Amino acid sequence: MPLPNEVWICDECRTTHYAKIDTCVNCGMAKLVRFVPAAKTSPLRTIRKSHNLSQKALAELTGLKQPNLSRIEHGLTRPRFTTVAKLAVALNISVGELASQLSREGTAK
Numbered sequence: 001m002p003l004p005n006e007v008w009i010c011d012e013c014r015t016t017h018y019a020k021i022d023t024c025v026n027c028g029m030a031k032l033v034r035f036v037p038a039a040k041t042s043p044l045r046t047i048r049k050s051h052n053l054s055q056k057a058l059a060e061l062t063g064l065k066q067p068n069l070s071r072i073e074h075g076l077t078r079p080r081f082t083t084v085a086k087l088a089v090a091l092n093i094s095v096g097e098l099a100s101q102l103s104r105e106g107t108a109k
């Protein structure tokens with residue numbers, strides 16, 4: 001799935017929009033922040049690759065949906081703690097380590 005060149009993320013509820021609109025489709029706030037996804041490789045992707053897991057395989061291991069995983073890898077969405085915990089178990093690293101790696105990732109402000 002190709003990543004769009006730019007997306008708009010709601011500063012209120014973090015919903016991602018793939019087209020420029022005035023208000024968030026989720027919460028109706030006019031707080032959309034333009035975000036250009038970073039081209040750099042995300043830490044999660046690097047760790048996943050080091051385990052020779054495809055995105056699909058990791059999605060199956062964690063019970064996450066692949067599109068969500070993709071968004072996390074691209075820094076478009078900040079995963080909940082429970083999601084980080086599932087990923088950490090699947091990737092055999094500590095939750096703290098994974099959380100700190102992900103927090104260094106470029107997310108929208």
Ligand SMILES: [Zn+2]
Pocket residue numbers: 010011012013014015024025026027028029
């Ligand atoms: Zn919103």
